[in-house]
Amino acid sequence: MTRTYGTLRWHGEGRGQWRIDADPHVVLRAKRLFAQVSKRSQGGIVLQHSIHVARDLAWFLQRYPLVMDEAASDRLQAASKACDEAIELAQKVFDRSAPQPTFDLALPARRYQAEAAALTLATGRLLLGDAVGLGKTATAIAVMSDQRARPAVVVTLTHLPRQWDAELQRFAPRLRVFIPKRGEPTKADLELLSGMAAPDVVVLNYAKLAGWADTLARTFRARAVVFDEVQELRTGTSSAKGSAAKFLADACEVRMGLSATPVYNYGGELFSIVDILAPGAMGSHTEFVQEWCSDAAFGGKERVKHPAALGSHMREAGLFLRRTIADVVEEVPALADAVRIPHLVQSDASKLTEAKTAAADLARIILGSTSSNEEKMRAAGEIDWRLRQATGIAKAPYVAAFVRMLLQSEERVVLFGWHHAVYEAWGELLEEFAPVFFTGQESTAQKEAAKDAFVSGTSRVLIMSLRAGAGLDGLQKCCSVVVFGELDWSPGVHEQCVGRLHRPGQEDVVRAYFLHSEDGSDPVIVEVLGIKKAQATGIVDPNAPLTSQRGDVGNHIKLLAEQCLAAGAVPV
DSSP: OOOOOEEEEEEOSTTOEEEEEEOHHHHHHHHHHOTTSOTTOOSSEEEEOOHHHHHHHHHHHHHSOOBOOHHHHHHHHHHHHHHHHHHHHHHHHHHTOSOOOOOOOSSOOOHHHHHHHHHHHHHSEEEEOOOTTSOHHHHHHHHHTSGGGOSEEEEEOTTOHHHHHHHHHHHOTTSOEEOOOSSSOOHHHHHHHHSTTOOSEEEEEHHHHHHHHHIIIIISOOSEEEEETGGGGTTGGGSHHHHHHHHHHHHOSEEEEEOSOSOSSOTTHHHHHHHHHSTTTTOOHHHHHHHHBOOSOSTTOOOBSOHHHHHHHHHHTTSEEOOOGGGGTTTSOOOOOOEEEEEEOOOOHHHHHHHHHHHHHHHHHHHOSSOOHHHHHHHHHHHHHHHHHHHHHHHHHHHHHHHHHHTTTOSOEEEEESOHHHHHHHHHHTGGGOOEEESSSSOHHHHHHHHHHHHHTSOSEEEEETTSOTTOOSGGGTOOEEEESSOOSOHHHHHHHHHTTSSTTOOSOOEEEEEEOSSTTHHHHHHHHHHHHHHHHHHHOTTSOOOOSSSOOOOHHHHHHHHHTSTTTSOO
8 A cells, every 4th residue: 555645635715725734754855845835834835826836746746645635636637737738838839849829819919929828828927038029019918818818917117008008909909908097996996897897908007016916916806917028026026016016926827027138137137037927936046046146246136157057947947938030030020130339439527526536435335344234235326326427427418429420311319328417418419309308207198299209200319218118119110220328237228228129110220329438437337238248148048159258247336436446546
């Protein structure tokens, strides 16, 4: 007679749970297998049901048989089989050998879009990293067109709910869409979401998520959630929106994250994102760091040791899917590669003098052995703001002159920056071209008016924040020139910006000019960008060569501080 070590029970509340009550040593081994279970938990183990959990349970029971009733056994076997089939499907999608699925859409999905949608429905979770312009929105709508994924929630950036509504009307006009107006649901909202005329899809921005998550999970009973521009969740549950995102995702059977640049900075950010989409799939945070990351030499930012290996692992697990235009060229006409052009410009040294002097004191705090962590964090934020803004202001006249030169032969230019003082300087210097702004401070209506003015040609310069406008579409039809008047620490941010123009519909070669000076923060940022590019490229595109320009350089703020105190860097 086969020995048994305890019991396995099914509880059907919510998505359903599995409970293990077994001998202490068996419970301990189960905790090692299921990373989502706290090692400090006492008594039995409770696991949220998923096909992946079921598969691991089935494997565990081969070594430690547990008593269960017939219904639980049938459920476990069916879910485990579904997981095996999903993994097999993922491999076929990667190999482009899967039969093309069909979806009930007004506009047919492209083959690669339908494949990704089918994979999402089969596995219940997917981080979709398709290149900009390949239609991640259409892929997500294909998912939501399936009854298994409704009702659904889309969480997106502040300026994009109306764009999502328009796309839903194009691809799936029969779906009822609701866009919340307030940060928390009203009585009328609650009645709508729980009534017979409840919408099929709720679209809201990340700022509203904390106030709506409970209602969407419990009253609306969402079965699927799509996190658009999912890099917004890269800090995980340390933020209110991250905690709300996890709460909502845990209540849904289907979870999807969309981003062409899921790695904005360091590879370790992926843990926070994936742990919301697929809890436990990458183990605990500690286990993830131990397995995949180097020692914490980046001020708490985990740097992945082998990005290509991590990317390959995520693909094989069916967690991550990315296609480029080259991968689907038979369905989407190939675009000419965007041309990225570094260009050295002058800067006004006098505008940097005061900032450098103040930064020197901050640098001593950051590098000092007696400074507290709190003092160092405060100083790091201030030195970053002071030096980057001062650098942008010092370059502003020369950046404006460069843009003016481009406009002698180009119809329109998109100019990216970071600081509002710099935007104001550019606006005054380029006034003759009727510049419009898309910087994060404008209302949704003002942003739409700015886009319309630029697309129509009323304005020839669109001044955008480096981190605003993600997901914005339509600029590729009227412009092919990008100018980075200020630089960001993250290569992913720059790629997002280039992707506003370098996408299907673009008929010209996109040129992106990176304007940098030899003073201020620019030299350090230019150097650090190479390191971060290696992180993003290896994970997202494992076959691409790494572009690291130097080894571990440590925290970029530390480099900035060291530069400030270098001989001759600070006026005496």
